[in-house]
Amino acid sequence: MTPEQLTGQIQDHIEYIADNIGLHKQVVQPWQAMQQAAMDDGFNLQIVSGFRSYDRQLGIFNAKFEGQRPVLDINNQPVDMQNLATEEQIHAILLYSALPGASRHHWGTDIDVFDPDLLAGKKLQLEPWEYDTGGPMAPLNQWLENNCHQFDFYRPYQSFQGGIAPEPWHLSYRPLAESFERQLDINVLTQCLRRKPTVASNIVAKLLPSILTRYVKITG
Template structure:
């Protein structure tokens, strides 16, 4: 699959097949997801999507809300940070631990999805944090099953270990065949141009530090 810059930046969703109003994936990723979901069901485990495709504008709204203190930003211990006490660069790095930069999110690609089990969660509030997928957490069985079986369907876990970039995300899967190709095509120069055109909060700080942020929070993944 050949994606244009507008595709991987999240501005053009012509590569996406929509499952519902909320969820979309590339056709190849969707086929793999449905096959894996069916296998899990045969094993007695229901798998559901938390998120899939996300546009540039949607990611921008998340970013700006967090950067401006309108949406919580957590530290590595899941405690709320006082965003207002941080410099713009510190603020950006704190956000990037858990939320992607608009234009640089793997969710723009249609190859990446966040997975949980609605049935296992039940009435317990769901925060999409790593502890929910750890031992004793409501999503522990999902995490264990995905570690054993996701690779059979062409998925990898890009954030299965903390490489001092994006924090560990046991729920995040990426369809390797397409995602690895896109990862070789993305460009920090094109991303900078797109961010410069946008109304992103902290724009100048982001542009001044983009090569470092791009390497740490975009390119640095588990293979």
């Protein structure tokens, strides 16, 4: 992977399998195999979000920092950003939204999944309770726990490790993602952020080592 691919600045490593749903070209086949296996077991396994560009992630990050999008805490309650120092605001955002350039979605190896047939007409919120016992996605959650590893997928954010909040819907294709984790380093990310900086870019730059450790390089 080139630095531009790793950081979502270009997407020539991506194949689109549906409108706005892109995967790394080497992930398409294992994804389709897992999707078929889920179908055989009665699940309509679908992708909510696949590849996400740097610009898209930048828009999300900046909008949350500037108060245009809500920021939630670990209990899914709104955060009062005005009462936080800048560094605390950044970490509050990173709980659910990756730093532009450091999102695993840039790689095309990571996807958010659900089963629309389990929603009974309700809107998906992508919140942990939906995948917990009693939630609409609980049966799919159990299926993923039992089967996703057979197709070389795993869940890097299955439990809280001090960085990203639990995301049971987030799958990562291990054979590629582990390699890309190693390739994404401070130098690659710094050069990317210099081209298109985030808000509070001077504080973000100081936090890069901890951001990589806490929010990206967490292979389980």
